[in-house]
């Protein structure tokens with residue numbers, strides 16, 4: 122099956138400083154892929170670049186295709202057909218993404234007119250159905266309300282309703298619940314899962330919360346300093362992380378049950394993109410680093426089917442290989 | 446019994462806010478009749494959703510803001526009136542750390558000078574002693590002189606938070622209030638600061654009030670935990686035990702909403718209804734519009750925080766039965 126979206130060799134530089142160093146990533150129809158990594162690792166920029174949403178000062182190279190059609194460098198008309206329609210995006214800060222002076226109805230109907238050509242009564246009925254779908258109580262009356270009249274969790278639901286207006290095949294959810302409280306976060310993630318089942322929609326879930334990604338995604342990519350350093354099915358990654366950075370991220374998470382243990386903190390800090398270490402960018406923080414690690418940049422290489430890692434000194438074989 | 450260092454008795458705080466076109470004032474019961482004590486050398490974690498009154502509690506405990514009702518006692522004595530000499534003496538023994546280290550630091554001063562500031566203010570030691578103490582403090586938070594010479598802008602978020610911690614420890618306080626100190630940090634950096642706090646707490650015998658919305662971080666650091674919902678404590682107990690066997694329906698939902706890598710949660714409790722609004726607190730048990738066990742009584746009677754056993758206190762009609770307040774403070 123050809124992937125829905127295929128990104129290869131995607132690079133981005135701001136003012137001459139490279140921040141993405143060649144991303145390769147395929148998204149299949151209907152699947153949920155998680156992107157994790159510390160802030161600044163390039164999770165958002167990857168998708169902003171693919172959708173042509175970066176400011177003009179950004180230099181973008183490489184390829185991102187949707188159903189085989191190139192998006193990088195594509196002209197505005199092509200991208201307008203894609204954005205919101207085939208691929209929708211929701212952001213961390215929902216308040217800034219809604220227009221404060223327009224009613225929810227206006228904003229939903231605009232999106233329905235733009236992406237589906239619905240107008241008048243047809244648009245109104247569809248807007249109502251979408252608000253209902255995302256669980257806004259008393260949807261009929263609430264359509265004429267303004268964004269500030271809703272709570273943070275409700276605003277995020279409305280954002281999801283607007284994103285769904287174009288019946289997208291892929292939803293990019295960039296930290297969709299980071300600003301929300303735990304119980305509200307669980308509600309929103311549940312909603313996204315239900316919507317995905319109903320429409321067989323693919324999703325990229327960008328989050329710094331490993332638990333959120335583990336529970337909601339089929340596959341996970343771990344990013345560090347502008348590269349994917351590990352790619353694996355969600356359950357396998359968390360049971361058996363292989364890249365030292367992925368191991369570190371999981372070890373750093375305080376457990377919620379069982380015995381308390383000292384957290385395995387990753388020493389040091391994320392490198393400045395203007396002063397990346399030579400070779401493996403993780404080397405200064407890596408307890409397994411050897412001479413070779415400083416010499417060349419490790420490339421993301423498959424180890425077993427559907428698992429890949431970018432590390433020059435594999436400490437041990439992954440469980441799957443050792444068994445062979 | 447071990448002696449409490451901090452004792453809070455029935456403190457409340459109400460804010461009045463103007464809302465709407467006609468400037469009608471509404472009352473927000475940010476904190477409503479809160480009581481707890483913290484034993485010397487222990488850490489009490491306060492967890493709860495945004496607006497549940499955690500930070501307001503922290504400010505009242507430090508005497509930065511007076512409670513409208515109730516008392517705060519520190520080491521057996523009431524908190525002195527702000528600005529007085531007695532208050533300054535108390536304040537040197539209690540310090541705080543907030544979420545945003547950059548906001549807490551002066552961008553125009555090298556950080557070592559900022560660590561030194563409390564020593565100058567409280568006139569502690571000679572010049573040489575102060576210099577030595579600053580160096581010692583930097584080392585105690587795993588930094589060195591070269592970090593000390595930098596400005597806040599030249600340090601990472603985790604390093605800045607350690608500078609804030611070093612400054613808070615300068616006067617050798619007995620009590621530390623930490624309000625979301627690691628929430629703005631990335632996971633790997635968060636672990637560095639959490640480990641450091643745990644180590645320092647043990648080494649210096651600090652008593653701490655640790656505020657966070659993150660259950661994992663709270664459990665890692667706290668000996669006791671209080672769960673807040675709309676200005677009240679709904680559950681209190683030993684940290685490990687409370688998260689392993691939550692009794693209040695809200696705590697149960699909170700624990701089950703916290704996803705864990707490596708286990709897909711089956712039968713997660715997903716609440717319905719809106720997040721709590723402090724300006725429109727529901728009658729009776731404030732959680733009742735979202736509670737799957739709510740009965741008619743829950744909408745009328747406020748459940749009192751009552752002992753379930755020697756370790757645990759819960760405010761829920763279902764769990765603790767007949768004990769209740771009939772009057773609704775809201």
Ligand SMILES: Nc1ncnc2c1ncn2[C@@H]1O[C@H](COP(=O)(O)OP(=O)(O)OP(=O)(O)O)[C@@H](O)[C@H]1O
Nearest residue numbers: 460473475494495496497498499500501502658723
């Ligand atoms: N100075 C103030 N004036 C008016 N209202 C206030 C003031 N300080 C706090 N409040 C209100 O009191 C309630 C409790 O606020 P508080 O800051 O204690 O919550 P919190 O639990 O710390 O939340 P968060 O997790 O968002 O930090 C909120 O409704 C808040 O808006």
Ligand SMILES: Nc1ncnc2c1ncn2[C@@H]1O[C@H](COP(=O)(O)OP(=O)(O)O)[C@@H](O)[C@H]1O
Nearest residue numbers: 135140159160161162163164165166167176394
């Ligand atoms: N508009 C911009 N101008 C300059 N640099 C940017 C811009 N957007 C992102 N960057 C830089 O690109 C890198 C990746 O950022 P981003 O993709 O936002 O990270 P995250 O993984 O946190 O989503 C960071 O170094 C960031 O500072």
Ligand code: SF4
Nearest residue numbers: 401404407414432433
């Ligand atoms: S390549 Fe070397 S430095 Fe990089 S993660 Fe692997 S072992 Fe560590």
Ligand code: SF4
Nearest residue numbers: 730733736743761762
């Ligand atoms: S008192 Fe009633 S509404 Fe409140 S938590 Fe208990 S059962 Fe639920």
Ligand SMILES: [Mg+2]
Nearest residue numbers: 164165166295
């Ligand atoms: Mg981002």
Ligand SMILES: [Mg+2]
Nearest residue numbers: 499500501624
């Ligand atoms: Mg707060």
